[in-house]
Amino acid sequence: MLEFGRFKANTCSGVSRRGFVKTAATIPLALSAGIPSLAEAEEARERAKAKSVLLLWLWGGPSHIDMVDPKPNAPMEYRGPFGTIATKTPGMHFTELLPRLASRSDKFSVIRSMQTSNGGHPGAGTVGLTGYEENAGPIQPNFGSIVSKHQGQIGALPPFFYVGRGIPRDLPRRIEGYGGGTLGKAYDPFLVSCSETGEVGIPTLNMLPGMTPDRIVDRKRLLQQLDATRQQLDSAKIRDWNRSHQSAYGLLTDENARSAFDLTKEDPKTRDSYGQTTFGQSCLLARRLIEAQVPYVQVNWSEYVETFTPNGDFGWDTHIYNFELLQDRHCPIFDRAFSALLDDMYDRGLMEETLVIAMGEFGRTPKISNRASREHWQHCYFSIWAGGGVQAGRCIGESDAKAEHPVTRPITPLMTGTTISELCGIGARERAEMKVLDGGSLIHELL
Amino acid sequence: MLTRLTICLFLALSPALPVIASEPQRVTTDGTNKRDPHFVSDTEVVYCYDEAPDLIRMMRVNLSGGEPEVVYKDSGDKHHIEPCFAPNGRYVVFTECTGNLTARLVIRDTEKSKDAYITHKGRGGTRSPCFSPASDLVVYAFAETGPQQLWSVKPDGSDKKQVSQTEGISNWPTFTPDGKRIVFSNSRENNYEIYSMNLDGSDEKRLTENSLMDIRPCVSPDGTQVAFTSTRDGNYEVYVMNIDGSNIRRITHTEERDDYATWHPDGKRLVFVGERAGRFDLFLVPVPK
Numbered sequence: 001m002l003e004f005g006r007f008k009a010n011t012c013s014g015v016s017r018r019g020f021v022k023t024a025a026t027i028p029l030a031l032s033a034g035i036p037s038l039a040e041a042e043e044a045r046e047r048a049k050a051k052s053v054l055l056l057w058l059w060g061g062p063s064h065i066d067m068v069d070p071k072p073n074a075p076m077e078y079r080g081p082f083g084t085i086a087t088k089t090p091g092m093h094f095t096e097l098l099p100r101l102a103s104r105s106d107k108f109s110v111i112r113s114m115q116t117s118n119g120g121h122p123g124a125g126t127v128g129l130t131g132y133e134e135n136a137g138p139i140q141p142n143f144g145s146i147v148s149k150h151q152g153q154i155g156a157l158p159p160f161f162y163v164g165r166g167i168p169r170d171l172p173r174r175i176e177g178y179g180g181g182t183l184g185k186a187y188d189p190f191l192v193s194c195s196e197t198g199e200v201g202i203p204t205l206n207m208l209p210g211m212t213p214d215r216i217v218d219r220k221r222l223l224q225q226l227d228a229t230r231q232q233l234d235s236a237k238i239r240d241w242n243r244s245h246q247s248a249y250g251l252l253t254d255e256n257a258r259s260a261f262d263l264t265k266e267d268p269k270t271r272d273s274y275g276q277t278t279f280g281q282s283c284l285l286a287r288r289l290i291e292a293q294v295p296y297v298q299v300n301w302s303e304y305v306e307t308f309t310p311n312g313d314f315g316w317d318t319h320i321y322n323f324e325l326l327q328d329r330h331c332p333i334f335d336r337a338f339s340a341l342l343d344d345m346y347d348r349g350l351m352e353e354t355l356v357i358a359m360g361e362f363g364r365t366p367k368i369s370n371r372a373s374r375e376h377w378q379h380c381y382f383s384i385w386a387g388g389g390v391q392a393g394r395c396i397g398e399s400d401a402k403a404e405h406p407v408t409r410p411i412t413p414l415m416t417g418t419t420i421s422e423l424c425g426i427g428a429r430e431r432a433e434m435k436v437l438d439g440g441s442l443i444h445e446l447l
Numbered sequence: 448m449l450t451r452l453t454i455c456l457f458l459a460l461s462p463a464l465p466v467i468a469s470e471p472q473r474v475t476t477d478g479t480n481k482r483d484p485h486f487v488s489d490t491e492v493v494y495c496y497d498e499a500p501d502l503i504r505m506m507r508v509n510l511s512g513g514e515p516e517v518v519y520k521d522s523g524d525k526h527h528i529e530p531c532f533a534p535n536g537r538y539v540v541f542t543e544c545t546g547n548l549t550a551r552l553v554i555r556d557t558e559k560s561k562d563a564y565i566t567h568k569g570r571g572g573t574r575s576p577c578f579s580p581a582s583d584l585v586v587y588a589f590a591e592t593g594p595q596q597l598w599s600v601k602p603d604g605s606d607k608k609q610v611s612q613t614e615g616i617s618n619w620p621t622f623t624p625d626g627k628r629i630v631f632s633n634s635r636e637n638n639y640e641i642y643s644m645n646l647d648g649s650d651e652k653r654l655t656e657n658s659l660m661d662i663r664p665c666v667s668p669d670g671t672q673v674a675f676t677s678t679r680d681g682n683y684e685v686y687v688m689n690i691d692g693s694n695i696r697r698i699t700h701t702e703e704r705d706d707y708a709t710w711h712p713d714g715k716r717l718v719f720v721g722e723r724a725g726r727f728d729l730f731l732v733p734v735p736k
Contacts, residue, residue: 076614076615081638081639083660099682165500195500272725272726273725275722276478276727277480277725280725309546310501310524310525310545311501312501313501319570320572321574323616324618328706370590370591371571372595
């Protein structure tokens with residue numbers, strides 16, 4: 001099922017192809033400016049080890065010590081309540097919350113020495129996704145914007161997708177580094193949502209006033225409304241409107257593109273394996289987008305970091321109920337979905353040319369708080385890497401006895417972005433030409 | 448002789464012998480993310496589920512069939528979790544999320560249509576409340592100054608006091624039917640183990656000994672058995688043991704998650720949340736003796 005605007009319609013039969021072709025034809029192709037030609041894009045993809053990147057963005061700050069870097073010998077006020085289990089990687093243990101991933105650790109590598117410069121969510125989110133602080137000058141582009149600019153768009157699908165409820169944010173504000181930054185809004189991600197039942201939504205179309213199911217059935221009225229909406233915008237806004245809606249209508253009118261969104265085409269066993277959760281089905285949608293040659297897909301665990309708050313959607317910011325939520329909700333969902341994704345991607349032969357990464361913006365205080373929970377901790381956290389030219393089965397970096405600080409070389413978000421770019425065939429020269437990731441170095445341990 | 452001795456030793460040392468049980472009977476079919484089932488009568492179960500991506504709501508379902516119904520339709524955007532209905536039918540206690548990083552205990556007096564709110568200083572959240580068999584006391588878990596302790600309070604919200612004083616994280620208290628002892632989990636031995644103690648914290652006894660979690664104990668109505676969840680066999684499964692920790696029996700046997708076991712009032716069956724093909728539903732399963 002595909003949801004567009006604020007309602008749902010069947011992808012295959014509920015959308016009038018002709019109607020949307022007419023609609024799209026009224027809108028200039030704003031996306032053509034500044035984007036590599038098809039030949040250039042194909043050449044870039046040939047050069048890259050990773051043709052696509054799939055980032056699982058664990059928004060809110062997942063607890064490293066309670067997941068992949070347990071310290072069973074640390075003092076009680078640090079180690080937490082969870083037992084440890086062996087993984088397939090010699091000498092590496094996870095907590096008991098990740099049994100499926102533990103049994104698949106030969107398929108990925110874990111970095112336990114991540115470190116970032118910012119301890120607040122929006123700021124750390126920007127650093128985590130761009131490599132730079134928000135106040136260090138103009139907002140730098142998201143790693144996905146860099147990759148999508150370099151790889152270019154193939155077919156009707158936009159080159160950079162966000163799968164999630166919205167742009168990552170906390171209650172006060174959204175992050176600045178979510179999109180194109182200095183590369184321009186043309187390289188912002190295209191947002192689609194996916195429910196636990198696999199219904200895909202395109203929030204871009206929500207801005208159309210008065211859009212209701214009966215109006216979408218009436219194509220003439222829809223066409224008139226779209227024209228009227230466009231004419232109401234001033235010239236500054238019209239380009240943004242054109243871009244987002246051209247992308248939306250472009251993919252709605254392309255059968256192959258639409259097909260990527262239709263999770264009903266999947267074997268039910270495959271859908272089940274990911275879990276009938278928003279994150280699980282979002283991971284499956286991401287795999288379909290990767291299969292359709294989208295260069296960069298970022299699956300956002302949640303829109304809000306807040307883990308237990310009215311209107312919050314259970315992010316990883318576990319200032320309260322850290323142990324309960326990790327055990328009851330977050331880790332079982334993550335363990336199942338990520339494991340299924342890895343199995344599925346390997347089975348389909350997608351991992352050789354797809355880089356898959358799971359990480360958040362920081363970790364959580366190894367010392368348990370007075371509220372029996374954990375706070376923000378930017379000094380040490382983790383990331384997981386698989387496929388796309390990285391070595392699997394490695395435990396990279398090491399934290400100290402209390403998981404407070406790396407005792408090996410700290411791995412930073414700038415290094416993360418540089419390594420992603422390099423694996424995607426974006427060398428130092430190309431990065432310099434784009435004026436991105438200046439000063440970044442590679443995570444050699446992964447290669 | 449050697450063979451008999453070997454068999455006896457095997458039986459004595461086996462921590463959780465598999466038990467051939469009847470196939471669990473599915474109670475719900477919608478597959479939504481569920482938690483915290485709790486019997487309110489012989490035929491009705493209340494549980495919590497994800498009504499929306501940003502809302503956990505309390506539901507009521509009849510074991511004999513029918514559509515689940517929302518328990519409190521006027522709860523707005525507040526999450527409700529871990530409900531427990533008093534045996535006398537007058538009170539309901541649950542945890543309510545009221546704001547960012549804040550959750551309070553609500554004890555609802557259904558006769559007087561009045562709520563008592565149990566709060567502590569600063570932010571934080573209460574956990575896993577339960578009623579005493581006489582419906583005159585609520586015990587719950589909360590961390591106020593470090594280790595998470597057990598607390599008690601009267602149904603009208605008065606006389607709040609700390610009842611445990613131990614290291615680690617204490618959680619999931621449940622009363623024995625005589626109301627004299629509490630069975631609960633604590634993490635001070637490097638992972639969650641199950642213990643029992645008197646209401647004043649004295650005479651603590653350890654019931655489980657395992658390197659992985661033993662959580663959510665639930666004492667049977669006759670006080671002879673404890674159902675609980677453990678990951679000792681690789682994932683979340685439901686087990687039953689005698690009240691002294693002996694005779695551990697594994698009740699569920701799937702590669703997916705089985706959790707949140709609670710006793711049917713007849714003491715012969717359990718309802719639990721089972722994950723099947725990635726969906727979550729309530730199941731009813733008989734407990735072999």
